[in-house]
Amino acid sequence: MRHRDFAAFIAPSLIAMFLFIVLPVGSIMVQSLFVEHDQVLVTTKNCGPFGCKEETRVDTQATEKLRREEPLGKFNGLGTYFNRAHLAIAQVGQIFSGNHGFGDIVSRLYDLPFYKALSFTLVYTFLVTPLCMVSGFLVALGVNAIPRMIKGPVIFLSLLPYIITPLLGSLILFWMINTDGVIGATLQLIFNDPELSLKASPVLTWVTLIVYGVWHMTPFAFVVFYAGLQTLPRDTIESAMIDGASRWERIRNVVIPHLLPLATFVALILMMDNFRVFEPIVGFSAAANATSLSFAIYNDLNGQTDQLFGSASATSVLTMIGVIILLLPVLVRTWRDFKGRAR
Amino acid sequence: MADAVMRRNTTQAIVATSLLAIWLVLAAFPFFWTLWGSFKVEADFFSRQSWWNAISGPATMLQTGGHFTLDGYRGAWIQREFWRAALNTGIVTVCVTTISLVFGTLGGYALSRSTRRYTFWILIAALVFRAMPHITLVAGYLLPFFKLNIWGVLPTAIVVLVAINQPFTIWMLHSFFMSIPKDLDESAMVDGCTRFQAFRWVVIPVMWPGVITTGLFSFLLSYNDFAVTAMLLNQDNQTMVPKINSFLGTVQTEGTIMYAVAAVVSATVPLFMLVMFFQRQIVSGLTAGAVKG
Amino acid sequence: MAGIQLVNVSKRWGNVTGVRNFDLTIEDREFLVLLGPSGCGKSTTMRMIAGLEDVSEGEIRIGDRVVNKLEPKDRDISMVFQSYGLYPNMTVYENIRFPLKVRKVPKEEQHDRVMAAAEMVGLTDLLERRPAALSGGQRQRVALGRAIVREPTVFLMDEPLSNLDAKLRVSTRAQIKNLQYRLKTTTIYVTHDQIEAMTLADRVVVMNRGVIQQIATPTEIYDNPANTFVAGFIGSPAMNLVEGDISDGVFTTENMRLEGLPHTASGRVILGFRAEDATVTEGEGAITGSIYALELLGEASMAAVHVGGELVNIKAGKAFRADIGDKLTADIRPRLCHLFDRETGERISERT
Known part of the structure; x- marks a missing residue:
């Protein structure tokens, strides 16, 4: 394809990505170096019958004016x-x-708020990802073995947790685990503890969020692994059977090696998606016990009185660095592959 | 597949089937529970006495005189004007899907047909962009958008969602285009087409499955978005998901939580339909990236 | 109608060279075959002529126009692809009409020309079918029909027969030859199958690793291969190539001693001869060895013997029978042998 044609075809896409991905990244880098203006204070001398008194108050007008003129705030370096x-x-x-x-x-x-968010984000990412892959693989094996007739409905039901809007999915579960909800109330009954609440303790909140994460992302792993199972090399399986391999040995020696490249792909996508965990914290109203990097940014931007652009931007930059570190193994490998077959 | 390869003994079969059954209950039960409960009153859906109340609904009977009530839906859709949010969601998703597909097919086609080095870099950049949490980018939008005075309106959100979804869209379409033989567009070009004519008349007609699948995912991404729409739209222009979130703040205090439940169910139904009608495409889309490795 | 000229054409990707200094003049109405193993640059050469690949260096002329910068559509060519490149969403009729439609040929004329082309390739009964409902051979004919309907200056065919089964290949080959004879259009045909090359070509260009090895008529290439590559590539079985020493017109190596060769060469050389040029004899002969394998071909038998470290094929009569391990003696007429330089592989002696 000629350069000219290529440029014409790719232009809309590239321009969109440049304007709304590359530029904003630059914008947050700049913003992260500034902080909001302090309020402008004026000191007035108030002289009354009982002598003079110095009074300090906020000059709202001047503050507004300053903010309007320099919306970025004042320079704060790092x-x-x-x-x-x-x-x-x-x-x-x-x-x-x-x-x-x-x-x-x-x-x-x-x-410390940043480390609190970071620790939850990392724990969430690195627990949910492998758990999803295991459960997805098991579901795929299960679905693969059922009669063809009921496969359609089973896959339909299995897809629901993935397709649901994250915020709505977490709300649905939240209402169920609520102390008044079906699961929450049942748990209280089982443990005979009317005070039991999944929301109250940090540990239980974390567990809840992670369970939600596994519930939400398992279908993705399942579908990919299920598709992989459809392309199993039958010759190899059949020769393994003739060689006398048991079912478990066949899974271990034929099925899993066949699915390994897919597993890398699934792990990559899951990590990218889990690292941005955010909506469930809103949905489960879990902010008191668990915050994530994305949630911290949202919280800064959503401030009731002031939007903390500087703070949100700094967290954003740190998050992006995290994403790059997360992707680094993939990027390095892709780069090597590319160098290897560059012609 | 009921042949020797898949045959197993009874114990294994029972274990496997019951595991699968448990998963299906976990996956689907919450939806049906909430759907059923959305037609009850709060005292039943959130009943401390017995979960059976949510199914039988004694309080619903007492308060409304019927087994089911539409109070939640009436409150959400009419009183709280949820229809406005639904309309906004409709506008946003249709526009985002259409524009994403136009941009994405052009870009994905170019990337699949060029063998040059820069295609690799564009794809890698797209991968990195795809990994960026959306909210980090939102932090970068607000100040410029305030300054340009384009904050809060639907077109802004649409353009931003298109751009944010581009990395994903071009990756997916790229892998679909790769599966279409180059011979096809090359013979069209020899037959007298320009590059664009070959793309429009010969390649696109055989790309419909890929375009539809990618369109579904573009739709899902914009429909499910919370980060962008919550931060970039003002109160009047909110779409369903941020609208439901802003419900939550008020309903808890007013005791109208069933409005939120009804709104959640309303917003979930289209997704249900989507899976029902396009199950095959969704499955093929999820695996599209994987098959290529 | 026009000839084609390639002047010093090269194709490079980064530091890999696909085609190197390709010089060729193709006459008007000529049927030229580019022959070589996969990856030799033959397809790349054709794609450069078609305008599907950029030319890194050199000049391509069709008629008297330099076409380097022209789009494929402006070069007045048509092309048959290996996998045919049929448009799956169009019927056979629409497929054949497509080039006319894109070029805005008047409507009334389109129909007549499509019907004429369909007639020529024998597709008149299948016009309403879609490609998916056709057999391999029928698809191939649609591709041909689409190529001829526009009556272009040049036909390009990229391995058009390689997806057909052996029987169909023979009949389609004949059809292509006949079509070209009737239409008198300059044709360039790419193949890795030497039989296709020999049967179709006016002239054959043998290529290897992006470099032209020999340009000649099929008979010339068979009888006088320019180097060991061509010798080993053409003919079935390929020419026997044995390494040995020559001095005073006598070639010697393990199991072989042949007299009467030209005196011009001496030292270490490669001697080539075809299986059918050797004859099995009783008693004395140039080759003496034990039979490694014996294949019955029907019209003849093929015996394999170790000579100079190579397995050499010798064609024997159809009645010839022997066991593996039996002794075999064979003779060759020296003037049917070819001598090649051991280092460069270039031919040393002219065949007399």
Whole structure:
């Protein structure tokens, strides 16, 4: 394909991506270096019958004017990155210089908002991804063995958790696990504890969110693995049977190696999607016990009084760095492959 | 597949079948439960005495005089004007899907037909963009959009959603186009077509399955979006998902949570339909990227 | 109607060279076959002529126009692809009409020309079918019909027979030859099958690794291969090539001693001869060895013997019978042998 044709065909797509992906990335990098203006204070001398009094108050008009003129705020360098809400260099330094052992470090780090969000995001990503793959694989094996007639309906039902809007899916589950909901109430009955609430304890909240994550993403792993099972090399399976391999040995030695390339693909997609976990925290109203990087950004931007652009942007930049680190193995491998077959 | 390869003994069959049954209940039960419950009153759907109340609905009988009530739906759709959000969602999803497909087919075709080095870089860049959490980009939109005075309106959200979905769209269409032999467009070009004519008259007519599948996913992405629509649309222009989220703040205090339940069910029904009619395409779309490896 | 000229044409991708310094003049109305193993650059050469690949260097002329920068549609060519490139959403009729429709040929004329072309390739009964409902041979004929309907200056055919079964290949081959004879259109035909090349071509271009090995008529290529590559590529079975020493017109190697060769060569050489040029004899002969394998071909028998480290084929009469391991003696007329340089593979002696 000639350069000219290629350019004409790809232009709309590239321009859209440039304007709304590349430029915003630049924009958040710039924004992250600024913080909101302080309020403009005016000091007036108020002299009354009982002498003079200095009074300080906010000059709302001047503040508004300043904000309008310089919406970016004032320059702050890398200050936002290092403050308590983000990397919290000073606090981390303190924690490491004086602490009462490992447990203390962890719990004090967890009190810092950025590390709290980061730890949940990472735990969520690295637990949900493998769990989804295992459950997806099992479901795929199960569906593969049922009679053809009921496969359609079974696949239909299995797809529902994946296709559902994340926010709505988590709301549906949230209402069920609510203390008044069917699952929540039943759990209270089972454990005979009327105070039991999945929302109350951080651990139970994390578990709930992770269970939701597995529920939501399992169908994706299932569908890909199921498609992979349809292309199993029958010759190899049949010769394994003739060689006397048991069912388990066949799965281990033929099926799993065949699905391995697919597994890499599934893992990649799952990690990308899980890393941005955000809606379930809103849906489950879980922010008190679990926040994620995406949620932290949302929270900054959604501030009731002020939108904290600087803070949100700094978290965004840190999140993007996280994404790049996550993708690095894939990128490096693709690059090697590409160099290998470059002609 | 009931042949020797798939044959198994009874115990294995029972274990496998019951595991599958458990999964199906987990996957589908919440939806049917909520669907049923949305026609009851709050005292039944959120009953502390017995979950059976949500099914039989004694309080519903008492309060409304019928087994089922449309109060939740009436409250959401009429009183809270959920129809406005539904209309906005319709506009946004239709526009996003159409524009995404136009841009995506052009781009995906170019990427599949060029053997040059830059196609590799574009695809890699698209992969990285695809991995970016959407909310990080939203943080970059707000200030410029305020400044340009385009914040809050539907066209802005549509354009942003198109752009955000492009990486995904061109990847998927690229892999569909790769499965169409180059011979086809080359013979069209020898027969007298320009590149674009070959694309329009010869390649697109055989691409419909891929276009439909990708369209479904574009639809899903825009329909399911929360990050972009919640942050970029003002109160009047909200689509269904952010609208439901803003319901939540008020309904809890007003005791009208059934409005939210009804709204959630209403927003879920189209997705149900979609899976029902396009199950095959969705399955093929999910695997499209994987088959290529 | 026009000839084609390729002047010093090269194709490179990065630092890989696909075609190197290709020089060729194709006469008007000529049937030219590009022959070579896969990856030798023959298809790339054709695609450059078609305008489907850019030319890295050199010049391509069709008639008196330089076409390097022209789009495929502006080169007045038509092409038959290996997998035919039929439009699956169109009927046979629409497929054949497509080139006329795109070029805005008047409506009334379109129908007559489509019918004429369909008649020529014998498709008149299948015009309403779609490609999916056709057999391989029928699809192939649709592709041919679509190529001839426009009456272009040049036909390009890229391995058009390779997807057909052996029997159909023979009859379609004849059909292509006949079509070209009637239409008198300059044709370039790419194949890796030497039998197709020998039967169809006015001239054959043998290529290897992007370089032209020999340009000649089929008989010339068979009788006087320019180098060991051509010798080993043409003929079935391929020419026997044995390494050995020559001095004073006597060639010697393991199991072989042949006198009466030209005195011009000496030292280490490669000697080539065809299986049918050797005759099995009783008693004395140039080749003496034990039979490694014996294949009965029906019209003849083919005996394999180790000579100079190679397995050499010798054609014997249809009545010839022997067991593996039996002794075999064969003679060759020296003037039917070819001598090649061991280093370059180029031919040393002219055949007399």
